[in-house]
Amino acid sequence: MKRTATNLFFLALPLLLGVIVVAILIVLVVPPNTTLGDVLQAFWNGAFRNLRRFSGVLVFWIPLTLVGIGLVITFRAGLWNIGVEGQMTLGGLFAAGLAFMLGEGSPLVIIPLCIFGAMLGGALWASVAAFLKVRFGVSEIFSGVALNAIANQITLQLIAGPWKPGDSDKAQYSRPVPDAARLLGVSQDFNVSVVGLVVTIVAVVLVLLVLARTRWGLNLKAVGKNPRSALLLGVPTTITAFSALMVCGALAGIAGSQRILFTYGDVRGQFAGGIGFLGLLVVLLISARGVWVPLIAFLFAIMLNGGTQLQFLNLDSSLTGVLQGALVLAVLLANGLRDRLRKPKQAKG
Amino acid sequence: MTRKGLLFILLALLVGLVAVIPAAAQDEFVFGMILVGARNDQGWNQAHYEGGEYVIEKLAEAGVTARMIVFENLNPVVNPQATVQDVAASMADEGAQLIFTTSDEFEPATLEAAAQLPDVTFIHTSGSAALETTPADLFPDLFEATERVAPPANYGNLMGEMEHGKAIAGCAAALSTKTGSIGYLGPLINAETRRFVSAAYLGARYCYEKYAGGDPAALKFEVIWIGFWIPTPDTLDPQQVTNTFFDNGADVVISGIDPQDALIVAGQRREQGDDVFAIPYDYEGACDTAPDACLGIPYFHWGPKYLEIAQAVLGDGYVQDWEWTSPDWSDINNPDTTAVGWRNGPALSEGAATNLQAFIDEMIAYQTDPANEGSFFLWEGPLNYQDGTVLAAEGEKVDPLKVWFLPLLLEGIVGDSTLE
Numbered sequence: 001m002k003r004t005a006t007n008l009f010f011l012a013l014p015l016l017l018g019v020i021v022v023a024i025l026i027v028l029v030v031p032p033n034t035t036l037g038d039v040l041q042a043f044w045n046g047a048f049r050n051l052r053r054f055s056g057v058l059v060f061w062i063p064l065t066l067v068g069i070g071l072v073i074t075f076r077a078g079l080w081n082i083g084v085e086g087q088m089t090l091g092g093l094f095a096a097g098l099a100f101m102l103g104e105g106s107p108l109v110i111i112p113l114c115i116f117g118a119m120l121g122g123a124l125w126a127s128v129a130a131f132l133k134v135r136f137g138v139s140e141i142f143s144g145v146a147l148n149a150i151a152n153q154i155t156l157q158l159i160a161g162p163w164k165p166g167d168s169d170k171a172q173y174s175r176p177v178p179d180a181a182r183l184l185g186v187s188q189d190f191n192v193s194v195v196g197l198v199v200t201i202v203a204v205v206l207v208l209l210v211l212a213r214t215r216w217g218l219n220l221k222a223v224g225k226n227p228r229s230a231l232l233l234g235v236p237t238t239i240t241a242f243s244a245l246m247v248c249g250a251l252a253g254i255a256g257s258q259r260i261l262f263t264y265g266d267v268r269g270q271f272a273g274g275i276g277f278l279g280l281l282v283v284l285l286i287s288a289r290g291v292w293v294p295l296i297a298f299l300f301a302i303m304l305n306g307g308t309q310l311q312f313l314n315l316d317s318s319l320t321g322v323l324q325g326a327l328v329l330a331v332l333l334a335n336g337l338r339d340r341l342r343k344p345k346q347a348k349g
Numbered sequence: 350m351t352r353k354g355l356l357f358i359l360l361a362l363l364v365g366l367v368a369v370i371p372a373a374a375q376d377e378f379v380f381g382m383i384l385v386g387a388r389n390d391q392g393w394n395q396a397h398y399e400g401g402e403y404v405i406e407k408l409a410e411a412g413v414t415a416r417m418i419v420f421e422n423l424n425p426v427v428n429p430q431a432t433v434q435d436v437a438a439s440m441a442d443e444g445a446q447l448i449f450t451t452s453d454e455f456e457p458a459t460l461e462a463a464a465q466l467p468d469v470t471f472i473h474t475s476g477s478a479a480l481e482t483t484p485a486d487l488f489p490d491l492f493e494a495t496e497r498v499a500p501p502a503n504y505g506n507l508m509g510e511m512e513h514g515k516a517i518a519g520c521a522a523a524l525s526t527k528t529g530s531i532g533y534l535g536p537l538i539n540a541e542t543r544r545f546v547s548a549a550y551l552g553a554r555y556c557y558e559k560y561a562g563g564d565p566a567a568l569k570f571e572v573i574w575i576g577f578w579i580p581t582p583d584t585l586d587p588q589q590v591t592n593t594f595f596d597n598g599a600d601v602v603i604s605g606i607d608p609q610d611a612l613i614v615a616g617q618r619r620e621q622g623d624d625v626f627a628i629p630y631d632y633e634g635a636c637d638t639a640p641d642a643c644l645g646i647p648y649f650h651w652g653p654k655y656l657e658i659a660q661a662v663l664g665d666g667y668v669q670d671w672e673w674t675s676p677d678w679s680d681i682n683n684p685d686t687t688a689v690g691w692r693n694g695p696a697l698s699e700g701a702a703t704n705l706q707a708f709i710d711e712m713i714a715y716q717t718d719p720a721n722e723g724s725f726f727l728w729e730g731p732l733n734y735q736d737g738t739v740l741a742a743e744g745e746k747v748d749p750l751k752v753w754f755l756p757l758l759l760e761g762i763v764g765d766s767t768l769e
Contacts, residue, residue: 045442052438060430152583156576160538160767172454172537172577188465263432268454269576269583273429304430312418312443318427 013338018330022323034313046309047302051189056308059263060275060301061294062196063088063255067279068293069207070251075288076211077244078224083129083144084252085276086151087122091253092260093155094121096174096267099181099260100163110180111195115257122253123246125151130245134238140245148276156269163267174267183262193262203251208290220244252276281328287335300324377414378663380404381440383433384421385452386579386607391638393578393607393631394421396649397451397474403652403684404659413663418443423455426581433458434465441466447662449474449655452578453541463504470667471504472658474651475541477753479506479671484540484754491756506671507654509688512548512725512752513676513712514647515603517691518628519552520708521644522601523568524561524701525626532594532602534587534611535574538767542605544755546572549603550762551727552708560704565761571599572764578607588614595625601644603628609635615642626696636694643694645705650687673753678717681709721746728752733760 026039047057067084074081081087095118102110129147132138163174185191211217219240222230231237259271282300286292307320380401388398401417408415420436422428433455437448447470450459456476463471478500485494522531531553533546550570557563573594576584587610594602595618604611604627615627616639626644629635633650636643654674661667674688682690691709693702715726728749730741734757741747757766 046439049439049442052435053442056430056435149582156583172539173457176457266457268425270425270581273425275429278429301430308420308428308431308436309439311420312439314419318422321427 013334015331017334018327021326021330025319025323025326029315029319031314034315038313039310039315042309042313043303043306046306052191053305055185055190055192056305057298057301058192058197060304061298062193062200063258063275064279064282064297064301065200065294066203066251066255066258067276068282068297069204069290070248070255071279071283072288072290072293073207073211073220073251074244074248075283076217076220076224077241078227079133079241079244080141080280081126081129081144081245081248082141082280083126083147084248084279085272085274086144086148087125087249087252088256088259088272088276089148089151089155090125090256091118091122091249092256092271093151093158093267094118094253095181095257096163096177096260099177100175102178102181104178104180107180107182110178111183111261114181114261115195115199115254118253118257119250120253122249122251122256124249126245126249126252127242130242133245134242152270155267155271159267159269172268173264176266177261181261182265183258185262193258196258196262199254203254204290204294207251211290216240216243252279281324285328285331303327377416377444378408378659379416379418379440379444379446380659380662381437381443381445381448382417382419383423383436383440383448383450383452383455384419385424385455386422388419388421390579390608391632391635392609392629393649394451395634396632397449397651399632400649400651400655401449404656407652407656408659408663415659418445423452424579424581434462437462437466437469437471441469445469447472447659447667451475453539460500460504463501467501467503469503470658470662471501472507472655473504474506475508476506477671479504479669482750482754484756487748487751487754488756500669502669503667505658505667505669507651507658508673509649509651509654510673510675510725511647511649511689512544512728513681513716514689514691515545515548516552516555516712516727517705517709518603518630518645518647519549519554520556520560521693521697521701521705522549522603522626522628523553523555523557523563524704525644525697526557526568526599526601527624528598528600529557529563529567530569530597530599531571532591532599533570533572533764534590534594534602534604534606535572535764536578536606537576538574538765540754540756542574543758543766544752545605546762546764547755547759548725548727548752550759554761555727556704556708560708568761569599570762572605572758572762574765575606580606580608580610587611591615591627592618595623600624601626601628604630607631609638612636612639612643615639618642628694633690633692636692640695642696644697644701645692645694647689647691649689650684653685654688673749675716678713681713723749725749725752734758735760735762735766 095114098114098117129140129143132143133140159174165175183193183195219235222235223237223240227237282296286296382401384394386394388394405415418440440448449472451474453475456473459471459473485492554565557568558565573590575587580587591602591611591614602611609629612627612629615625618625619642626642628644629646633648635646676689677683677687681687712726715721724746728747730745731743732740734740
C-alpha cells in the first residue's frame with residue numbers, strides 16, 4: 001500500500017509541479033477583471049466546446065504524433081534529429097509536387113501516391129543529414145539546423161515560381177492543391193481527416209512493435225546506449241543510424257503532407273509550423289518512451305488549441321508558448337528530482 | 350492501478366472545469382479581429398486593433414454595448430495550430446456577428462470561413478475577391494485568365510488609398526535626403542506592395558525635382574524585400590536590411606513592413622551620430638518609437654469604415670462591396686472621416702515641412718478637381734515599367750485599377766519587381 005502511494009506520488013510529481021507552475025503563471029498575468037475560472041473556461045472552450053473545437057485538437061495531434069513517434073526512433077539511436085522540421089517540409093513539398101503533377105484524377109490513387117511521395121521526400125531529406133553524419137561525422141544537430149533553413153527557402157522559391165497562383169502573383173502561398181489530392185474532413189463540424197487518423201494510429205502501433213519486437217529495434221537501442229560497444233558486438237551501427245534518421249524522416253514527411261493536403265490546402269512559408277520542434281519537446285518530456293507519445297501529443301494539442309481562446313480574454317498571445325515551455329521545464333525538473341530521490345533507495349535495495 | 354488513479358484525477362479536473370463555465374452575455378454586439386502580427390506592433394496590426402476600439406467607443410456613445418475579440422499573431426510560426434477558419438468558428442461560437450480578417454494572405458481562408466459561417470459578416474482588408482475585375486482583365490499578357498468565382502454574399506473587402514500617403518512619404522524623404530539616396534524596406538512582393546513602392550517613388554521623384562531642385566535621374570531609390578509582412582525565421586532581418594541601406598549611402602529609409610524596425614534602427618544610428626531618418630508606416634502613433642529619427646507617418650484610420658460596417662451589420666445588414674477608400678480631402682487627419690492620413694514627424698525640418706505642405710496642397714487640389722475624377726495624382730504619363738515597357742503614354746492618366754493590380758515596379762526604382 002505504502003509502495004503504491006509512493007509510486008503514485010513519483011508518477012504524479014512532474015505533472016503536479018507542472019500544473020502548479022502553470023497556475024502561478026496564469027495568476028500572475030491574468031488581467032484584473034478576469035478570474036482564474038475565465039481562463040480555465042477559455043482553455044476548455046478552445047479544445048472541447050463543441051465537436052469542431054475538438055476536431056481542431058485532433059487535427060494538430062496527427063502531425064505532432066507522427067513527428068513524435070518518429071523522433072522516438074532517432075532518440076533510441078542516440079540521435080538528436082533537429083532536422084525533423086525540414087523533413088516535414090520536404091515531405092509536404094513532395095506531396096504537393098505530386099499533387100500538382102498528377103492533377104485531377106481518382107483520389108484513391110492520388111492520395112496514397114502523395115503520402116508515399118511525402119515519405120520519400122522526408123526520408124531523402126533526412127538521408128542528407130544521415131550521410132553527413134556517417135560519412136563525415138557532421139553532427140546531425142548542425143546539419144539539421146541548416147537543412148531546415150534550406151527547406152524553407154525551397155518552399156518560398158516554389159511558391160514564388162512554378163507553384164504561384166495563376167491569376168495573381170501572391171508571394172505568400174501557392175495555388176491550391178488539386179481537389180483529388182485533398183484530404184477531406186468527416187463533416188464540417190468534425191473536420192478531421194480519417195486517412196490522417198488511421199495512418200497515424202497505424203504508424204504508432206507499427207513503430208512500437210518494431211522497437212519492441214525486432215532486431216532493428218534492439219540494434220537502435222544498442223547504438224543509442226553505446227555505439228562503440230554495439231559495433232564491437234557486431235551491430236551495423238552505420239546502417240542503423242542511417243535507417244533511424246530515414247524512417248523518422250519518412251514519418252515526418254507524412255506529417256508535412258497532412259499540413260498541406262488537409263490543414264492548408266496550399267503551400268505556404270513555414271507550413272510545418274514548428275511542429276517538428278514541438279515533437280522534440282514531447283519526446284524529451286517522456287524520455288523517448290514511445291507508448292506515451294499519443295497521450296502527451298494529445299495534451300500538447302489541447303494546450304495549444306485551448307490557448308487559442310486565451311486571446312479572447314485579452315491575454316497575451318505568447319502565453320500559451322510560455323505555459324508550454326514552463327510545463328516542460330517543470331516536468332524535466334521534477335523528473336530529475338524524482339531520480340535523485342529514488343537513487344539512494346535503489347542503492348540500498 | 351496507479352495510472353488508473355491518475356487518469357481518474359485528470360477526469361475529475363476536467364469535470365471541474367466544465368462546472369465553472371458561466372453563461373455568455375446575450376445583449377452585446379460581438380465582433381472579431383484577426384491579426385497577422387501583434388496588436389501592439391506600432392504598425393499595421395495596431396492600426397486595425399485601434400480601429401476596433403474606435404468601433405466600441407462610438408457604438409457605446411450610441412447606446413450599443415460592443416465587445417471585440419481579438420486573435421493576434423495568426424501565422425504558422427507563432428500559432429501553427431490555428432487557421433483563419435478555426436479562429437473564425439471560435440469567434441462565431443463566442444457570438445461574433447462580424448469578423449475582420451486583416452492580412453492579405455488570409456483571403457482564401459476568409460472566403461472559406463464565410464462560406465462555412467453564412468450568418469457572420471466577413472470583411473477582408475486589402476483583398477479583391479469582391480471586385481469583379483481580375484488582373485487578367487487588365488493585363489491579359491501577364492496573367493492567366495481564370496474563371497472568377499463570386500464570393501459568398503457575407504464577404505466584403507476594404508482598403509484605404511495609401512498610395513497618397515506613400516507619395517507624401519516619398520516626398521518627405523526626397524525633401525530630407527542629403528545623399529540623394531532613399532531606401533524602401535519592402536515586405537513581400539505583390540501588387541499591393543509594388544504600388545506602394547511605386548507611389549513613394551513618384552512622390553520622391555516629383556519633390557526632389559520641384560521642391561529640392563535636384564535632378565530626378567540622379568535620385569537613387571532602392572527597394573529590398575524582406576519576404577513577409579513581419580520578420581520570421583524565413584525572412585531577411587529588417588533591422589539588418591535598414592543598416593545595409595544606411596551603410597550603402599541612403600540617409601532615409603521608408604518602411605513598408607508591419608512593425609517599425611526601420612525607425613528603431615534610424616533612432617539607434619542617430620544616437621551614434623549618423624544623420625539618418627526613417628518614415629514608418631501604418632499607425633498614427635508610430636513616430637513615438639524614435640521621434641528624433643521620424644520624418645512623418647502615412648497611416649490608416651480603419652475606425653470610421655469599420656464603424657460604418659458594424660452599423661450596417663447591426664441594422665439592415667451588410668451589402669457586399671469592394672471598397673478602396675480615399676482620404677477625406679477636406680482634412681486628411683480627421684479621425685472621424687479619413688481612411689488615410691499623414692502626420693509630420695518631429696525630425697522633419699521646417700523648410701521641408703513647408704514644401705511638403707505645398708505638395709499635399711497640390712495633391713488635394715488635384716484629387717478634388719472633378720476633371721481628375723477616377724485618377725491619382727502623379728499617376729500620369731509618361732510612365733514606364735521597370736523593364737522599359739509603357740504603362741501610360743504622355744498625358745495619359747493611369748486607370749486606378751491598373752494601379753491596384755500593378756504588375757511591375759516603375760522605371761527608376763532599383764529592386765526586384767517579382768520574385769522570379
